[in-house]
Amino acid sequence: MTASCHVYDLYTCIFAPGSLLTIMQVNQPKNISNFHIVGINYKKTDAAIRSSFAINQAQYTAILDEGKQTQLDDLFILSTCNRTEVYGFADTPGQFIELIDKHTCGNIELFQQLAYVKSGEEAVRHLYHVGTGLDSQILGDYEIVGQIKNAAKFAKSQGCVGTFTERLVNSVLQVSKLIKNETALSAGTVSVAFAAVRLLQSKVCDIANKKIVLLGVGKIGRNTCKNMMQYLGTKNITLINRTISVAEEFANCNGLQCAPIENLGQTLHDADIVLVATNAPHPTITRSMLEHAGPKLIVDLSIPFNVATDVKELSHIEVVNVDELSKVQDETLQMRQHEVPKALEIIGEHMDEFLYWNKMRKHAVVLKAVKDKLTEIHTREILQQKNGAEYKLEDMEAVSSRIIQKMINLMAGTVRKETEKSDLYISMINDIFDTGVNQE
Known part of the structure; x- marks a missing residue:
């Protein structure tokens, strides 16, 4: 799917009558560079070390509660026999390490030595790899996707999953299902x-x-x-x-x-x-x-x-x-290795779509604010001209609404055609109408 098609679909969704834009809250999206993952897994730690950093349900609840008190209110934790990982938004990854230090019994200095830290697109890609079994101790292990789903669902129930994270997790679940159905990455009996x-x-x-x-x-x-x-x-x-x-x-x-x-x-x-x-x-x-x-x-x-x-x-x-069990290999794993390039191609396609969606979110916020501004203008004009005018108010309102929608569609169409200049155009529209939306 081309970029222009994405833009067209986005604006069709945003500006259609009764669309999402008419009900969405105007909140500026978070900067993807502040999305981090901090964790340890089987690659550099044995089971004894991993168990000291394993997070049970009570610890998970405590971490989320503390996170909300310190503005770390968009995160979830994946804790399995092979890994403990914290995903979410923070000023620095070190804030997640502090939570792990406080709520687990492991040695935090050891954790810092063995942990991996990824941010931005690298962190997003890591979750795709984990969710599709590419990062599993047994290649193609499909059980991990259910663990991700449950971990994110619990964090959401505690008010700790925002729009970006929820959309990302849903994309990972979708990709995992596609790879299972369209490749042999999880074929055979290996667990x-x-x-x-x-x-x-x-x-x-x-x-x-x-x-x-x-x-x-x-x-x-x-x-x-x-x-x-x-x-x-x-x-x-x-x-x-x-x-x-x-x-x-x-x-x-x-x-x-x-x-x-x-x-x-x-x-x-x-x-x-x-x-x-x-x-x-x-x-x-x-x-x-x-x-x-x-x-x-x-x-x-x-x-x-x-x-x-x-x-x-x-x-x-x-x-x-x-x-030691993970060393038990058979021909099934060799077959799965051949499916890795296919899985990476599917991940790449859907990750690009997700990143494009995230990029366009700031445009949607600005355009929503512009639409609100135009609605304010047309309402004021109707009130000013209503006295003594001979017309049906409902007709005037219907015409005005169509005018506003056409103006929005005109701006959206220009942005859609000039994708390389879309950021510049949106910024200019934002300044012209003085929407008050901060794009930084």
Whole structure:
């Protein structure tokens, strides 16, 4: 789509009767150079460091509340097992680092050493890459898009997402869907849950006769369990969950066993393989539970880790965490690599559209103010000439409204045809009509 088409569509939307412009609030858009992202991810940090900067719901609420008190009222936070990132508007990125320092338990000096900071268009591009799985630990991981959607939705519910950020997130969600449908970037079965199954295939012989315990029946736990049933052909799986009814329901639907959390110690003792997919803030499995148990393989899918670090010191226990799982590669990832150029092309096209929309917002603000000014003039003229004139007031008002609309359309058409001079023209119109809109 050409730039002129964008301008035409924009002005058609703005100036049509009953259009957005007639109800939009005249607020000057924020400067894109003040849009920042500050974060850490799996590329330079291990899971232990990331967990110290993970942000739960209560921390998220506290950060947003404090942000609003310090005029940081347009931001959202993406916190997953692979990253913690703050997106939003601020005078400097350091303001976001201060929020992370105050509301997480990690070492802020370490965070500053390992963090990446991006601003303006670079920050916008980063969100597109994250939302489409290009920046995921497992290339093409599509689960991230739901996490972005939920993170932004929560921030919006707290009054912390402005027009720019909401439009950007919606664009990223749209692009993510397009890439999923039009490329093979997310094709095949590759995820942390699937990587755990591939690990078991490579490490465990005669798995059908092994006793498997799955601790945690949330989304990752259920996906891992389904993959084990499908790809390993085993149902020798015992489920344990803090809410026993959740485990019972899933077990009954899939022909599995379950055990109460009170029996965790004995169930672990009897197991050959343990998969941990809980989200507890502290380790659920401790060294004392396993010191006198037999040999076993434990796969920790949790962030923060839910297997105590000293469990690895036991010679008869092998522990594998999510960082090690990410090294499990297969031909699916190679296929996905070939789809990256297609994904980048789609991102580029839609990012250009978003940036153009943002550029034109300031024009829309000025033209709205001009329209208001013209409306004020025509109303004053009608009132001055109404006494003694022989005409129907409603006819005069209809004619005047059409005159105003034609004048606006004339100015918009000139700007549309002269795209390279559009900023100059809009600035001149702004000055001529003394709208009071600050374009800086």
